[in-house]
Amino acid sequence: MGLILTVGRGDKITIGDDITATIQRFDSGRVKIHLDAPENVQINRIMLDKSEHVPKGQLLSPEQQRNIAQTKLNRGNKNG
Numbered sequence: 001m002g003l004i005l006t007v008g009r010g011d012k013i014t015i016g017d018d019i020t021a022t023i024q025r026f027d028s029g030r031v032k033i034h035l036d037a038p039e040n041v042q043i044n045r046i047m048l049d050k051s052e053h054v055p056k057g058q059l060l061s062p063e064q065q066r067n068i069a070q071t072k073l074n075r076g077n078k079n080g
Contacts, residue, residue: 044069 005013013021018038025032035043046069060068 047072 007023009023011023020036022034024034046065
C-alpha cells in the first residue's frame with residue numbers, strides 16, 4: 001500500500017508512534033527531509049539512476065526497491 005502526499009515546509013508526517021518525517025526545505029527541485037526515529041529503526045535511502053526512472057504516479061513495490069538497492073550494491077562492489 002502506498003500513500004502520496006502534498007506537503008509544505010515545516011509539515012510533519014508520522015509513521016506509527018515513534019517515527020516522524022519533517023519537511024525542512026525545497027531547493028532547486030529537491031526536498032530536504034529530517035527523519036527522526038529510534039536508534040533500533042534502520043532507515044535506508046534508495047537512489048534511482050536516470051535509467052531506473054519511475055513514471056509519475058507509479059509507486060515501487062518493496063520488492064522493486066530491494067532489487068534496485070541490491071543492483072546498486074553489486075555495482076559498488078565491482079567498482080571498489
